[in-house]
Amino acid sequence: QQQVKQSPQSLIVQKGGISIINCAYENTAFDYFPWYQQFPGKGPALLIAIRPDVSEKKEGRFTISFNKSAKQFSLHIMDSQPGDSATYFCAASNQAAGNKLTFGGGTRVLVKP
């Protein structure tokens, strides 16, 4: 049973378009929600993260939107570029569990030139 559900599994977007990946969680104790980006042949790397006390966080072309009441959060990639083609994972953790992360199933994003 996945505690963090991620959709879609894959996504194709044209260069310059917006990529949107959604995640839903069940455990209301989660208090930290990072997104990791993984390129082929590499390990995942932290992209951006949010705490539930804010509804949105933006870093460059990447934005996390967070809806605490719906227990959902999403990653928006604005002006998508071919270099953004990667697999994206949402994750969640809570203070009681220390640094243990629960990951979503991943979304493979392909940006076509």
Add this chain to the structure above:
Amino acid sequence: DVKVTQSSRYLVKRTGEKVFLECVQDMDHENMFWYRQDPGLGLRLIYFSYDVKMKEKGDIPEGYSVSREKKERFSLILESASTNQTSMYLCASSLASGSTDTQYFGPGTRLTVL
């Protein structure tokens, strides 16, 4: 730069063999983790360690064991490999035990069990 290295990028083993996957981090991190990555299932935590000689089970520990004799090294052991353990294995480390501490990942070991 944090560097997490894994002993092999690709590994092919036979059913029943004992398999060792090694992970080394060079940043004096307290925590180390082993995950397996399967399509559609994301990353699932196998074992983690918050200190030398200390280990805790993750979500899918069955069929695996770990060893952490030195702070920088965390080994994953498959006592008797089975075909359902064919997967990508990722090691990670983080500085401390706070929920917001970034995990740094190695490049992964793709294990095939025949």
